[in-house]
Amino acid sequence: MNEVAIEKSSSPPKAEVARPAFGRPLTVLRFFANSRELTLLVLILLLGAGMTIVYPDNFPTKYNFSAVLLNAAQNSILVTGMMLLMIGGAFDLSIGSTLALSGVMAAVASVWWGLPPLASFLVGIATGAVAGLVNGFIVTRVQINALITTLATMAIYRGGTQLISGTGIMSIGDSFKAYGQSVYFGLQSPFWVALVVVLVGWWAVAKTRFFRQYYFIGGNARAAQLSGIRVGRLTLVGFVIMGALAGLAGVLAAARLNSAVISAGTGVELSVITAAVLGGASLRGGEGSIIGGVLGVMLIALVQNALIINGVGVFWQNIIVGFVLLLAVSLDRFKQTHRG
């Protein structure tokens, strides 16, 4: 009898689309709150326009744009995997360590084993995929939650990186570094790789049946299981994809610098999760889109660029990025309170 009452009271008596008006300003706000991608796009354009007007000599230059895009490339690759995991209700804190480990393994393959650059590159990506497989196995089979698992492997992978390479591997080789430093149409290769990853990821997650299932897992894992979705298997695959993408980011970073440094990717997990949340992901899962995450990365990159051009210190940059995140999450709260 109680259950009856609770269910009744929490669901509206009738389906409705037209809800009572909140007044015009709130309507506009709600529109933006409901399309995170559009909100971010508008913010990015406003910020870009503002910077162009105030700093016409420093901001809208080819050099500055390519620097911003190069910096955003790594996080765009990572946010594609993180967004997928977060849509499915999981996340991965070990990506920075995976990135460093993969870069070092690619350098090991190239310098110590003498493998050709492409093979070394693939060794690095495979390393990342295996690191992700280990995370996924622990989360889905041993059933330790994603926070604890990836917190532990974050330390393990970083330690392993140091164990293998000591202080890192310098001067990997000219043919290897070409993968990270070649310039096409005025932009360096990591940007183009990121563009491909993002476009494929965007299409796959938005359109394909396989990736659609992640939304159901994040929305209600038990209902998904009962609806015939293989929750454990898909979560495992999500971690492998995340690991492989972290590996890709790692080898690109190593190629760009022509050296695998053991501190590569330190702290990157937090900025990527920040971008994902900014882009519409929720820690509860079931929400978000790849393009949202990438726009989140772009907004953060642009804010940082604007602050640098303004001569604002690096500490302030962190503080401001923190505030941007809180603002985004407040929008999320607004969306929830004004739904149904």
Add this chain to the structure above:
Amino acid sequence: MTDAATPNPGAGHGTTPRLDVTACSKSFPGVQALNAVSLSVMPGEIHALLGENGAGKSTLGKIIGGVYRPDAAEIRMDGRPVHDLDEATAGELGIAIVHQEGSLVPQLSIAENIFAGRQPTGAFGMVDRREMHRRASSLMADLGTELDPATAVRHLSTAQAQVVEIAKVLSRELKLLILDEPTAALTQAETARLFGLVRRLRQTGVAVIYISHRLAEIFELCDNVTVLKDGRVTGTRLVKDTTEDELIRLMVGRDVLFARGPAAVPGDTLLEVEHLSAPPFVHDATFRVRAGEIVCLAGLIGSGRSETCEAIFGVRPTTSGVIRHKGRPVSYRDPSEAIHAGIGMMPEDRKEAGLFLGRSVADNISVAVLDKVTRYGVVSDEACTDLANRFIRELKIATPSPRQILGNLSGGNQQKALLAKWLAPDPDVLIVDEPTRGVDVGARAEIYRILGELKARRLAILVVSSDLPEVLTLADRIVVMAGGRTVGELNGERATEEEILRLATRQTATAWEEA
């Protein structure tokens, strides 16, 4: 109603009732849970509240325990009127309620739980651990258990945790104890020990309200019994002057609002279960469902009906017995296998296990058949919408569009969307657990109509329902379960509520005598 005023025999502890509730009413949106109910309990009396699932007995218990506020009621404790009864006031008055759900913190020790927020303190307000453990030990000893008070509650069995609940209650002054289905998760030996404890409390003048739908327990333990039906008192009796038949007669007889559909013309057996065991809830289940008939699994809450369905559907591992689907022995390890083979299962708790409330109606309907709306790996939104529109029309789901977020629909329409989700894979066996829980009368009629149509379309339908009129409306055959076993089968057209209840409760009674 007049029966409620029947004077209670005092048990030698004075003549003022410990608790006197008059004209207590409570409604939840859409449901009159209690309608002018009266109840009087003397000190040292064990008073049973009896009724079917949903009769209002737990609601009354929660009002007396201060958990719910009544819409109207006059409540007196020891002759003094009580106003604004909430949980804190109830505690001060010596009223304690032991819930089905439990109120312990699993990570903390027994002693911490017993004295939650009232730990004995020493110098500087520090918890005096030794004193706390001493007092916890002595309380536990009073209850006949010797558990180390430092043990964390999560290491305890259900029965042990319940003893801790009672110890917690006893650690303050106790005048009225409310036990809500306390034996649901207990073994017979544990139940016997609980009864001994309750009897000892009666000796000290504590009044006990014992909420149950197990007749055997009431005859074993209680002095008086008040029977509720649809939120009204249908009678108050002295236990020694009444019979099982009379109590069952008082419990049943709810209005059957819906006409039965046409009789079944059963075909091949599509689902067959033989001596199925899936511990700890299912011990020996045997039944079959044929094409074109509706079989209802009836029984008390906790009799293993839902768990049997989960075992068939591959959610719950089985230890012995055979499941045959379309004549072939099967053992599905995952719901995806069962769905693929042609079984659908609509789970009991639709919010927890059925629906994706944040997603659209179309997404919810297509989730189990994503492969059908996919071309070359790409989900076709058009196919998805077409599928949804077909079911929105067929099942008359009231939604402005297939793109509407499901959480914005009413309970009945959510339930219909859930049905649509399970019809989309075109199953030959459909298991429906509590098809109409939490839906209004109109949606209920719709769901009965839909199930009738599915029967006509030759599906084999297995319905789990705790609502007896619903069972009598839908079922061609009724399989009754008790204590994880199938204990009997009744003809759906001729069965009565009394017969079902007798089967569902008799098994408990037999189990009792064995103990």
